[in-house]
Amino acid sequence: MYVAVKGGEAAIANAHRLLAEKRRGDKNVPSLTVTQILEQLSLAVDRVMSEGSLYDRRLAALAIKQARGDLVEAIFLVRAYRTTLPRFGTSRPIETGGMLVERRISATFKDLPGGQLLGPTFDYTHRLLDPALEEDDAVEEAARAEDPGSEAMPRVTDLLGQAGLIEPDPEGEDEPSDLTREPLSFPADRDLRLQALARGDEGFLLALGYSTQRGFARSHPFAAEIRMGEVDVEIDVPGLDFPVPLGRIKVTECQMVNQFKGSAEAPPQFTRGYGLIFGHAERKAMAMALCDRALRARELGEDQTAAAQDEEFVLSHADNVQATGFVEHLKLPHYVDFQAELELLRRLRAEFEAGRGPAKDGQEDREAAE
Amino acid sequence: MAEIAGATRDRDAAASADADPAREKHKRRRDVLSVLVRARAEELDGALRALDLAPEFEVLRAPEFGLAMTRGRIGGGGAPFNLGEVTVTRTVVRLASGEVGYGHILGRDRKRAHLVALFDALWQSEATRAVVEDRLLASVAARTAEEDRHVRVKTAATRVNFFTMVRGED
Numbered sequence: 305m306y307v308a309v310k311g312g313e314a315a316i317a318n319a320h321r322l323l324a325e326k327r328r329g330d331k332n333v334p335s336l337t338v339t340q341i342l343e344q345l346s347l348a349v350d351r352v353m354s355e356g357s358l359y360d361r362r363l364a365a366l367a368i369k370q371a372r373g374d375l376v377e378a379i380f381l382v383r384a385y386r387t388t389l390p391r392f393g394t395s396r397p398i399e400t401g402g403m404l405v406e407r408r409i410s411a412t413f414k415d416l417p418g419g420q421l422l423g424p425t426f427d428y429t430h431r432l433l434d435p436a437l438e439e440d441d442a443v444e445e446a447a448r449a450e451d452p453g454s455e456a457m458p459r460v461t462d463l464l465g466q467a468g469l470i471e472p473d474p475e476g477e478d479e480p481s482d483l484t485r486e487p488l489s490f491p492a493d494r495d496l497r498l499q500a501l502a503r504g505d506e507g508f509l510l511a512l513g514y515s516t517q518r519g520f521a522r523s524h525p526f527a528a529e530i531r532m533g534e535v536d537v538e539i540d541v542p543g544l545d546f547p548v549p550l551g552r553i554k555v556t557e558c559q560m561v562n563q564f565k566g567s568a569e570a571p572p573q574f575t576r577g578y579g580l581i582f583g584h585a586e587r588k589a590m591a592m593a594l595c596d597r598a599l600r601a602r603e604l605g606e607d608q609t610a611a612a613q614d615e616e617f618v619l620s621h622a623d624n625v626q627a628t629g630f631v632e633h634l635k636l637p638h639y640v641d642f643q644a645e646l647e648l649l650r651r652l653r654a655e656f657e658a659g660r661g662p663a664k665d666g667q668e669d670r671e672a673a674e
Numbered sequence: 675m676a677e678i679a680g681a682t683r684d685r686d687a688a689a690s691a692d693a694d695p696a697r698e699k700h701k702r703r704r705d706v707l708s709v710l711v712r713a714r715a716e717e718l719d720g721a722l723r724a725l726d727l728a729p730e731f732e733v734l735r736a737p738e739f740g741l742a743m744t745r746g747r748i749g750g751g752g753a754p755f756n757l758g759e760v761t762v763t764r765t766v767v768r769l770a771s772g773e774v775g776y777g778h779i780l781g782r783d784r785k786r787a788h789l790v791a792l793f794d795a796l797w798q799s800e801a802t803r804a805v806v807e808d809r810l811l812a813s814v815a816a817r818t819a820e821e822d823r824h825v826r827v828k829t830a831a832t833r834v835n836f837f838t839m840v841r842g843e844d
Contacts, residue, residue, distance in 0.1 A: 354758070357758040357759060358741075358758065358761065359744070359761070359780075360760065360782065362782075386741065386759060389739055389740050389761070391759070392740040392762055392764060393743075394742060394743040395745050398745065398746055398747075398757070400746070404826075406825060407829070419834075421829050421830070422832040422834055423832055446828040446831065447828070448830075448831050449827055449833065451823055452826060453826075454822070459751070461750065462751065472752075473748060473749035473753075474752040476752070476753035477754065478753065480745065480754050480756050482743065483756075484756075484759075494755070495753060495754070495755035495756070496755075498748060499756045499757070502757055533825075536708070537742070537760060539742050539762075543766075543776075544776060546700035546701070546703070549707050549711055550711060550760070550762060551711045551712060551779055551780035553744070555746075555757075578748060578749050580750075582757070582758055
């Protein structure tokens, strides 16, 4: 238990001044601008937006600057800011099939309509550090090819779905659950699970996704499609009889297909896991899709044997702001609490040294202290 | 779902050409707003000056920041789920001639939201519609189309054809 303390105001104020000075670093080095972070550390910005669960590139970049590059701290700042704003409404579901595609690959079909578009990827790089980046050399302009036109690219799962080989998207237009309005409760439906995963910690989801590949809740995944690019966002506004376009956001989508499931009524077909993330966040979108599929164990009648299939375990621990809050609160003063433990321990030792060993009522004392 | 970009939107236009007039009007205004929300503040401000438009208006809702919860669909096309929030700036103005303009944009920018609302109203007014279309919407639409084209041609240059190597053959 935590008991409040007071005092230390001057020390705290000075610690924050020292922090500000450390954040700035050597004053002979030019200060980073928010725009530079926005433009040149854009994947860090994307991560803060996705796990902060707030799409605003400039705010995320500001948070990264303020947090000295500590992304979990930056995510915390964004979450805190979010609580100061009213909610105007909810968007129409975004249409990833209408995306202005910047990257689109499939590990399952080499000749898919619309083609395999590598886009700006680290894939196939040699992971050799580039000393040239120490200098501010001009960057070669990207190559261009003939304009393929603005025809929308079908999602791979829709192509496969047409042949009935893959399970269809779950239908329904029910109002989805919202964990920002009501605390998580279990069992959690897939809509709520996807919301929690979309804002979950990338490292946590990556480790869980990896565990499913290594044999814990093995589900034989293939990356049917990964796509990244901008989509339109529209909301309903009171007083207007049509959805109002707000602008575009960048998202990454991952469609995993996994081994078959059939039943007495339905022939065997591929099952699916889905990932959708703010910004360019491919690793997380893939991890999310693996976790989504693993968490469908109950629905698909699979044995629940692994951590990745346990929705209470996964969803309760995926949020890094909650996790860091509880772990890091341990460094706040717990003097009163600890004093009680000390006294209990001293009494137990006194009893021990008196040659009686732990008294029968030792258990009750410990419970009282806790 | 009609609200998707580019080619699909054109197809919808063709399909709904003889639909009822109210829907057609909504669709046109939505298309105008989708151009206006992508306009830069300096494009909007510049057009207002260049057109010498100094419309009289009152502010019905002062510009304010807030959030919209964005939704995705399970599997891309299934039931909706909450993806995460976006910041939004919104404002509403009314011209002296009565047209009500809405400025709802992504991000936090009161000035740009105000200008979007003003141009939404000016476009609705018969007196200024043509000038708004010719002097602002056309150039913004051309710029954004060119930006989209740049994305497509650079992406197209990374198109790859993988060949499958067959094992155990000469």
